Amino acid sequence: MPKKDVKLSQNVNSNGKRKKKKNKRPISKFMTIFMIVSLALLIFQIIKLNLLPAKLIVLVSLIMVILCLIILLILHFKAKKFLPRILAGFIALCMCMGLAYGNYFIFKTDNTFDVVTSLADSKATTTSIVALKSSSIKKEKDLKGKKIGTILDMDKKPTKRMLDDLNKDNIKYTTKDYSNLDELMEAFYSGEVDAICLNEKYRDILHETQAYFTFQTDTRIVHQNVHYTKVEKNDNPSDPVNDISKDAFTILVSGNDSYGTLQDSNTRSDANLLLTVNPKTGTILMTSIPRDYYVELVCPDDDPELACPEGSYDKLTHSGLMGVKSTEETIEKALGIKINYNVRINFSSVVNLVDALDGIDLDIKKGEEVDIFYVNSQPGLSVGKHHVDGETALAFARERHAYLDGDNQRVRNQQKVFKAIFKRIISPKMITNYGKFMDAIAVAFDTNLSGDEISKFVKYELDNMPNWKIESYAIVAEPDYQFCYQSQSYASVVAQNDVMNEIAKKKIQAVLKGKSSTIVKDPSGYSQTASEDNAVGNTEELQNMGILNSSGNTSSEYEEDNDYGYDYNQGYDDTEYYNPDDQYYQEDTYEESNYQ
Template sequence: MKKIRLVMKVIAMVLLGFTLFTSRLLPLNIMIAIGAIEVLLLILAWKRKVLQVFVVLLMLITSSGLMYVEFVAERIINYDPNQVNTISFFVVKDSRTTSIKTAIKNELEFAVSTLLDDKVVTFVEEKLAEKEYMEDLVSYEGIADGISGLLDGTFDVLVVDQGYLSTVLEYDPTFLDETKVIWSIEKTDEIINLTEASVTKEPFVVYIAGVDNRDEFQANRVDVNMLAVVDPIKHNITLVSVPRDAYVQLGCKTRTAMDKLTHAGVYGIDCSIKTMQNLLGVEINYYSTVYFDTVTKLVGALGTIDVYLDEGFVVGGYTFKEGWNVLDQYSALHVARARYAFENGDQQRIKNQQEVIKGIINKLLEPSSLTKIESIIRSVEGTVKTNMTGDEIFALVRMQIIDHRGWTFTQVALTGKDAYLPSYAMGGRELYMVKLDKDKLDETKILLQEALGITQE
């Protein structure tokens, strides 16, 4: 029996030492203190059987808790410095062609839009060449010509970068009902080389993208665009929200490529990052994408949240009153998405999204949420994509554990005037846009520079 107790004590000490040594969560001084206290307790209880069991259990619980926190973080944080574009090959629904092999065998014509990035077109040509298709691709202007060309038989196969799919559906909402996919390929690219920052010693910039992924085939649109300057020294976060319909120059295209901000996402998160950098005049260090359905899942795990709305509205069969509203997972999603219900559209939606976030945070801080921890983790598992490493995130956590100061927030929402202007992604078709207020934009640029500690000359 003595040998068994000795083995258990040794195992508990080794496991605790290993866990403390490898933990990224706790500051060094706290880890040393925990280890020293528990080892001291074990020494004091060395000849006392009951106390020995208690201390060994304490060591095992401490080790398990620290390992669980690390495990939880890995489940929630999806570190990914790459972007993946899915490119699909569409034929009409009643076509006898069911695969890329039969399409090539029957010498069908493949068509691509002139709006597609040259690198994407080259990638498509290379993949088709691997399948021994050596014919030239047919080019068409914009989006509408591609849809009509496929449906009227001008060509046989329409090649669509699925980032464009939401744009295609704006032209023809029945497109997916009239067509089918015979082949899909994925193009993986590294996101532009963003400059890393010392996250606990200097201000850094995070681009937060809220992605609407309700459509099939990854037809994602970045509907929430926020820039956060995080100052770990002053404990201040400066948040700047830009309307999804803001009329901007696309950072990944020529200077004449003007469009609404949400369409930058058509060309990938990389293009959205470049566009935000050019618009606001700051260098982005990190990005984070969060899917809209994460809101549904998280609120579902929490049960309900309390949200204050400064304007009542009706949408999706739900009636929301001015003042406090109790939202479940479905009504919370409607509040976060709704914009056509308001006179000032996206501006009001930005306010409501901030209130939903506050409601979620307040609910998470309630003691009762501890009993739902596993369902909460499952609800957000793998849904947050970022290029910030786990080590950097844990460094911020350690900093907050040492320094208990609260954080202050500076919030800015860019505004502008409604207008109908040509859209690059839609082949020049005029769409609803927001022409940003130049004075407000200039003031915001100065504010961001000050938040970063950059002196204006």
């Protein structure tokens, strides 16, 4: 029989039917296709992201291509027997998973940059009608025939929007106007008015006033108006350096005292940290300013609603009620410096970021310990090393009541938390938690740094891998009692320290010029570390306020009126309120009216 006939007979079974050729190793073929497509997509995304230096892109791409080729050659041509095939298949599977994770890694980075470098497109102003819980007013309809207190001089447009709201709902009421927040609250608690019209930005000002600390638990909201104002890019311009990878710069990290997103109305700036970065020397100087520093406000001159007379003084934290740019320019005026960029974060940012990093490590020294956290009445931190979650890190960063020098220790705590976060970010743990880390940043993080500037700085970091030296300085100030513009009343503040202002300025200038801030000596006499007897505790204070019972546990009455279960990832559905075509969304034009 000819050879051709013999070969043909081998492909025919006993019934004379041709045998079908089996599809050999379909899993290997699938992994090959997946690996090639994933590799091509990854290289494309790396180039598009524009984060890595060109030489690093070429090197990484070349290494990945060669590695894939070696794995595919072994998988298809070298691994003939069962065990080698299994081993080669496992290696190929690992490579596929690595490429898939790499694509996810790059996608998350690109997506986060898009979010954090684009300012929120609108901000909300929330105004409420507030009544005492002990009153008969429970719903909007119960306001009929009631007297509502207002503060038109302080809050004209939001008040008018709210009262117009009530008029549209056919609620018949009367109003009585007061000149400031103090007078309004006195009338409210004395029964002179049945309810008050309150811009929600003032709620925290009331909470920080001893006389109205229980306002949150004493009252209920019976009606609310949310108004959105469009935010433009030029509302928060930067003062950029020529080359962020070479030129030193200063950036303000402003910590808003709010949860959720940064789209909500402007809130107090609870933390004010200046980072002066010199890429050439690899130095970062942290300069902290007390939250209650009594400073001259720099108000927005393009917004009549937020404008203030020249020479208006208030706590630095209240500058945040007029926006981050007001806080930035107020600090520039107080210290005589230039700030190039700003970053806004909030409570959710800190909690989500720390949790995304699987916690941070805090080494609590004598004088820094806390028995009970004031902000949530949870157990504090004793002297020693602790691995803490986001909520604990935030509570520690906000604590001042447990210390003899209050606000001064709070800024030290904030610096300690920031250093711990930075240390965790540059640790190997960051790789496994990268996705969660990017999600955390996108939730409540906003900056006027451009995407190109961030990209350029990251390129510099990857190209040079500088050994960053972190230096710190905190301005210390003494308690005082002064008139505050935002509340139009007297309040506890901390007086400016002219000597330390000048020292802070010189230290910042030293780093900008390529030197260490430590060359600038501090003659103020104030220590940058806590004294051993600084931690006086706050248990007695919380018991006196009814927050803790005699056993040191949260009182049942207080728990009923307070919900600590914050949703740190909460979002807000504004479709009920937000309409770009609404007349209020455009430029507000109101006639002068008297609602008395």
